[in-house]
Amino acid sequence: MERFSNISMAVVRRLPKYYRYLEELLRNDIKRVSSQELSKITGFTASQIRQDLNCFGGFGQQGYGYNAEELHKEIGKILGLDKQYKTVIIGAGNIGHAIANYSSFEKSGFKTMGIFDVDPDIIGEKINNITVRHSSEAEQFIKENDITIGILCTPKPKSQEAAECLINGGVKAIWNFAPVDLKVPDNIIVENVNLSESLFTVSYLLKEKEEANAKKR
């Protein structure tokens, strides 16, 4: 995946967290926050927070801290959340259903326009007011509706083929839930959500703890 700035992915991945924490503060009517306070909430060090935000020009004021509302808005802009993105979902199984029904995504500017599957039992079904169509229609649909993001929820063996259909249609990014490393051109953004990897991390940490406890005995 080609990158267009020097900002590291580690910083990029912290931004949604800042955004979420600031939302939380605003909900609790907190208007001003220092990097020390942000550190307490987020678990990142105050200097890391200042460094991260400095990547984007810095928003704090010495002795005042950050205006929570302003910072929230600015990070939202940096994240591109002031824009609208049209998406399609390929694969209307459980994960596809879950994503289609996640109301918070639409509030953040991600609008599901189409859902596609190959299973005749699912085609024609309505999910969140969208009728599931046959996957063979996806490419044309993406072209006609100017879709930016393809959400890939197909089973593993179908996922490379489905990714190619998304790319041929013209999506710029793939949000991939299939446990596969997709082969895509360099100009296509791919973000993987690999649930097994996450669950295996749980298993590792459990085992590590068990071993440490066994040693103590």
Place this chain on the structure above:
Amino acid sequence: MERFSNISMAVVRRLPKYYRYLEELLRNDIKRVSSQELSKITGFTASQIRQDLNCFGGFGQQGYGYNAEELHKEIGKILGLDKQYKTVIIGAGNIGHAIANYSSFEKSGFKTMGIFDVDPDIIGEKINNITVRHSSEAEQFIKENDITIGILCTPKPKSQEAAECLINGGVKAIWNFAPVDLKVPDNIIVENVNLSESLFTVSYLLKEKEEANAKKR
């Protein structure tokens, strides 16, 4: 979250990837692999791979590389995948359904024993042969069935309460799909899957690319 070894979370999070890539190699009947070849497949540098595997004693042999089957087995053991874990799912919405139906988790040793919800329309329903029960029964069920992992798929406002019920029941780890930072005792392992954060990363990368393209024009 308390840790019991000096191995960094960054290394821990790479282990499931190695495991998956080695599985792929074995499926293609490849028996021997060098760190250079692993580097090509994984995208990590060869020296990083050697360093990572050295954390656990190192398995390669100078001039031979790694025995793929042995390495796969050893990493599986390090990840604790040679063990069985009993799990419960709290929240039988779309994500809960998806997790319950993921057959690959059971193959890896994670067995869903119970599913709980508060919605009378869902209670009594069978998901993957497990009858959904009322969430008020979860704590007792966890105690009686020696459950290790609680999978939290509740809506945001219910999630802290549900986490406490899991902890009171005696789980050692929570796999959390609710977009909330749970407050838990230090001895409880928490692994968060935050889908919004992942989607916002897509949005950031799209915006970064757009801005770079605009500058070129």
